[in-house]
Amino acid sequence: MATHLASGGTGRVSQLADRIETAQLQMADRLHTHALDVLAGPGWDKRVATEPESLAVDLTDALREVLLIAESRGLRLGLPGLPGHAAEG
Template identity: 40%
Template sequence: MTPHNELRLLPWSGPDGKPCFLSTDGTNGPLSRLADRTEAAQLDLAAEVLEYSQEVLTDESSSLEELRLVASDLTGALRDALRVAASRGHRLPTLGTSDHGDSNKVPHLSAGAFG
């Protein structure tokens, strides 16, 4: 992928809760690598929260407090996963047209674009 200047949505918020962006022309800088590692950790945590929530929800003896905690954890994990998806979506290459020359848009992505 050719480098290009753009703002990257980072996987954390600023002190005021607003989104943070990085002006970058590539993915090899230290802040980009930190953001990549943070995104991976957030997605791993989301998978763990999902697995745990399934256990709590299928356990009929789960208390209301446990259910509220799971709902809170799921909300945070979903928020983080959506931010990662938005950030990665903005960094995907532009869609091209199909080989048939029609107006249908077909993505031309390498396997590396999917993680």
Template identity: 45%
Template sequence: MSVPPRLLPWPGPSGQRSYLLTDYGDSHLSRLADEMEEVQLAMGTELLDHAADMLEDRKAGGLEFRFLSARLCEALRDVLRVAESRGGRLAAPGGEETEPEGRLAADAGTAE
């Protein structure tokens, strides 16, 4: 049984999407990707908590909010990549694995 390519939680060297091609889901790189996803989700949660606190702080200025907005955008980008990756690995109705939506183009890096 072949496992569909896994979208990794980090971009390739040129910012392109990176995929893991393997016939088993418990490789070293697969476990590293799982750990990275957990870190990204935890960081997003912490950043969201910080944003809530900052919104209540009347002394926070424009520069702080610009910085916060940039970090929130990064966190959202990470969380969306994690969601897409995990969604691509869910079993479709009927037990078949889902395939990524044609994103294994020449610009997509692969690992392992």
């Protein structure tokens, strides 16, 4: 279940939320990198992928898109982007 902070302030709760969000985005970035490594590894053949393997590809693609959106939003807000995603297109 997702919760949302209805504040744009600079108080302690907002700062805590910013730190938690940063940690979650960094974890997502690491998971995305790991998923790409696994999917690029030996023994992976996209042409004969099972349903769970196809799901892994789709989830990895979706995670990439979410990270790009988060980075773009951060740039619009004047926040630094996530490392490793600025050059992707």
